Amino acid sequence: MITQPRRATRSHAPAAKPKAAQTRNATAWGWGILAGLVVATSVAAQDATPLQVPAKSVPVPGDVSPQMAKVIGAPLRANWAIQPRTGEEWKPVAEAGAAALARQVPGMLARLKVTVERTTIDGVRAFILTPDDIPPENRDRLLVHVHGGCYVLNPGEAGLPEAIFMAGFGRFKVISVDYRMPPEATYPAAHDDAMTVWKAVTRTTDPRRTAIFGTSAGGALTLAIVLRAKQEGLPLPAAIAPGTPMSDTTKVGDSFVTNAMLDNVLVSPDGFCDAGAKVYANGHDLKDPMLSPVYGDLSGFPPTILTTGTRDLLLSNTVRVHRKLREAGVEAFLQVGEGQSHAHYIRDDTAPETKAVFMEIAGFFDRHLAR
Amino acid sequence: MITQPRRATRSHAPAAKPKAAQTRNATAWGWGILAGLVVATSVAAQDATPLQVPAKSVPVPGDVSPQMAKVIGAPLRANWAIQPRTGEEWKPVAEAGAAALARQVPGMLARLKVTVERTTIDGVRAFILTPDDIPPENRDRLLVHVHGGCYVLNPGEAGLPEAIFMAGFGRFKVISVDYRMPPEATYPAAHDDAMTVWKAVTRTTDPRRTAIFGTSAGGALTLAIVLRAKQEGLPLPAAIAPGTPMSDTTKVGDSFVTNAMLDNVLVSPDGFCDAGAKVYANGHDLKDPMLSPVYGDLSGFPPTILTTGTRDLLLSNTVRVHRKLREAGVEAFLQVGEGQSHAHYIRDDTAPETKAVFMEIAGFFDRHLAR
Numbered sequence: 001m002i003t004q005p006r007r008a009t010r011s012h013a014p015a016a017k018p019k020a021a022q023t024r025n026a027t028a029w030g031w032g033i034l035a036g037l038v039v040a041t042s043v044a045a046q047d048a049t050p051l052q053v054p055a056k057s058v059p060v061p062g063d064v065s066p067q068m069a070k071v072i073g074a075p076l077r078a079n080w081a082i083q084p085r086t087g088e089e090w091k092p093v094a095e096a097g098a099a100a101l102a103r104q105v106p107g108m109l110a111r112l113k114v115t116v117e118r119t120t121i122d123g124v125r126a127f128i129l130t131p132d133d134i135p136p137e138n139r140d141r142l143l144v145h146v147h148g149g150c151y152v153l154n155p156g157e158a159g160l161p162e163a164i165f166m167a168g169f170g171r172f173k174v175i176s177v178d179y180r181m182p183p184e185a186t187y188p189a190a191h192d193d194a195m196t197v198w199k200a201v202t203r204t205t206d207p208r209r210t211a212i213f214g215t216s217a218g219g220a221l222t223l224a225i226v227l228r229a230k231q232e233g234l235p236l237p238a239a240i241a242p243g244t245p246m247s248d249t250t251k252v253g254d255s256f257v258t259n260a261m262l263d264n265v266l267v268s269p270d271g272f273c274d275a276g277a278k279v280y281a282n283g284h285d286l287k288d289p290m291l292s293p294v295y296g297d298l299s300g301f302p303p304t305i306l307t308t309g310t311r312d313l314l315l316s317n318t319v320r321v322h323r324k325l326r327e328a329g330v331e332a333f334l335q336v337g338e339g340q341s342h343a344h345y346i347r348d349d350t351a352p353e354t355k356a357v358f359m360e361i362a363g364f365f366d367r368h369l370a371r
Numbered sequence: 372m373i374t375q376p377r378r379a380t381r382s383h384a385p386a387a388k389p390k391a392a393q394t395r396n397a398t399a400w401g402w403g404i405l406a407g408l409v410v411a412t413s414v415a416a417q418d419a420t421p422l423q424v425p426a427k428s429v430p431v432p433g434d435v436s437p438q439m440a441k442v443i444g445a446p447l448r449a450n451w452a453i454q455p456r457t458g459e460e461w462k463p464v465a466e467a468g469a470a471a472l473a474r475q476v477p478g479m480l481a482r483l484k485v486t487v488e489r490t491t492i493d494g495v496r497a498f499i500l501t502p503d504d505i506p507p508e509n510r511d512r513l514l515v516h517v518h519g520g521c522y523v524l525n526p527g528e529a530g531l532p533e534a535i536f537m538a539g540f541g542r543f544k545v546i547s548v549d550y551r552m553p554p555e556a557t558y559p560a561a562h563d564d565a566m567t568v569w570k571a572v573t574r575t576t577d578p579r580r581t582a583i584f585g586t587s588a589g590g591a592l593t594l595a596i597v598l599r600a601k602q603e604g605l606p607l608p609a610a611i612a613p614g615t616p617m618s619d620t621t622k623v624g625d626s627f628v629t630n631a632m633l634d635n636v637l638v639s640p641d642g643f644c645d646a647g648a649k650v651y652a653n654g655h656d657l658k659d660p661m662l663s664p665v666y667g668d669l670s671g672f673p674p675t676i677l678t679t680g681t682r683d684l685l686l687s688n689t690v691r692v693h694r695k696l697r698e699a700g701v702e703a704f705l706q707v708g709e710g711q712s713h714a715h716y717i718r719d720d721t722a723p724e725t726k727a728v729f730m731e732i733a734g735f736f737d738r739h740l741a742r
Contacts, residue, residue: 048444050430053632059421061625063691073419254432254710255681258633261424310626310686319681319707320434326706326731334705335697336690339625360697 058262061339067351072264072311072339080267083275087183090152090279094181098158105157105164108349112168116160121200124193125178127160129167137371138172141209144201144237145176146194146225148216148343150246150276152181162215162243162346169355170362175201179221186282190217191290194225199234207235208370213361215307215343216314217277219245223293223321226301236302239368241361243307244314244343245321247294249277249286253316263341266313298324303331305364307357309340335360429633432710438722443635443682443710451638454646458554461523461650465552469529476528476535479720483539487531492571495564496549498531500538508742509543512580515572515608516547517565517596519587519714521617521647523552533586533614533717540726541733546572550592557653561588562661565596570605578606579741584732586678586714587685588648590616594664594692597672607673610739612732614678615685615714616692618665620648620657624687634712637684669695674702676735678728680711706731 060073084090109116113132120126143166147159156178163176179193201210214222219242229236256269266273281291289296294317304325308318325332337345337353345357431444455461480487484503514537518530527549534547550564572581585593590613600607627640637644652662660667665688675696679689696703708716708724716728
């Protein structure tokens, strides 16, 4: 018989077809009896029993490019569960990681025909990225980039890949903020540095010709800069592109659970990234909109383009920001990459999916920035 | 020591913090040694070992309304694994399910102030839905609705909830097609019926004042109508709203795996819905764009708004259509509901999330339809 006890369908039921013998023996009358249960799965309270999802074997999807398949098919990030508790403990982690990433930067610059120079803007470390050729419509435009890395990773050149991709694919001039991180400084140092650069930009460039973008912690900082600019009565950029923003560091968001152990970058809400954010916050309330911007007042925000992936641990925190922006009447566009975990779109500039993401953002900026 | 064998992090590792004792004993030097592995998770081939995701207990997310929490927290659909093999076997399933759904229709009509009447359009069964008051800008506009249900479910009034929500929240006049399904007829009967209604509409209403919408199989039919109208040189609507479309019945799409046993509506790619689509296809090639429209030529499509949820089994098939539309240069907007499984937004008209979805679609139609 094909009838199963209700509980059996909720716990560890295999995601497989029922035995053929079961279905072949079913009569039309039998289907009718069952049908009453097929539709009306109403009720179940807000404090419903948690759903027990069985273990599963997840292959690399077949509908992505070979380059993205490599990124998606990589094992879970090694040592995703490390929990450095101080800036001093983070420093060697950040330095080793940065050395590995920085080695990829020259190739990215060459392939995307972008040059980079270090600078200091009102005391804040930054890089200026310039594409070899800038189309006429972008000559007077300027983008500000805030890198990601859980507020503790990607110092120096390691923070550049996303900025290079944006400068290269979009042919925009970009300033990338190399903000202070633990152990050099904790909250609000990164926020302050980003604000310092933003203020400097607004003094030299018409804000209507600017945009701010960044991924992960950089996506949260992008949102936080706008929140703070609103508070301080400063000009706002003409558009922003927060990519998979750490918009809620309090761990609210369904995909923190549903995509845990599936997202091969962040892996778990209790992993390295959570540890990093806490060290940066240094005891400051994590629900403060500066650290969890989904709780901020998003009214009056400039047009916003958000990027995430179907396996992203921050999928929920991206779509929640999207919905809040729409409820605030803000033009907001969402793109979601097939099979992609957290920030997979800033890994391999030769993947067509990467170019697609940045061309979408570039087009969005082009539509919203004055020339 | 915090070092784990690489394989251990890939198979059945618990999504929990490492033991405090492990991390407290780590020295800064120790973190540095590990850091080299933290960043560079490159390589791994397209034929990478499938990721082994451990079993997990998934609570109802806390950031949704009480009404949506009930929908999300409901157990897996009873008998999701049934496999009726013929239209005759489906008939009692569809009738019992339809009876349960139809009982909800009068309340929906009353709450949303919509009236409904049966009609026949060039021989095709249909319903005409009229909101009590139609704002001036919508007086000459008309929407066509194609219901969902895996091409075998929701005959008659059971197909109306989405049409009622659209008519009620958006204050549009709607024609809902009660297309033929197995055992009455198989492919291309539903497609033919939808086309017959679409042709009739274009004879009486300026196509620039029309839109087509539908969810699941109805989302696929929405896309298929446009593909076929292009082929036949017929006028296109001014906008379409395919909700979580069954855009790929060949089971390609990452979320078929990642959201299996998590989506409490479709539950599995090998469940009842796959069985229903096969009975309707009746041996026709499932990769034909009429049945898997993600493989169709989407160039020249009208502006499109797509809806899905983070737990939707068809999340991937929705975002894949979104990307293909964007690559074809089509204006396409994506909205993704926090925590929602397949088509949760057409379950409870009193949930604020439901209204938000339909107001977003209504706004999109208002921007794209002539007055």
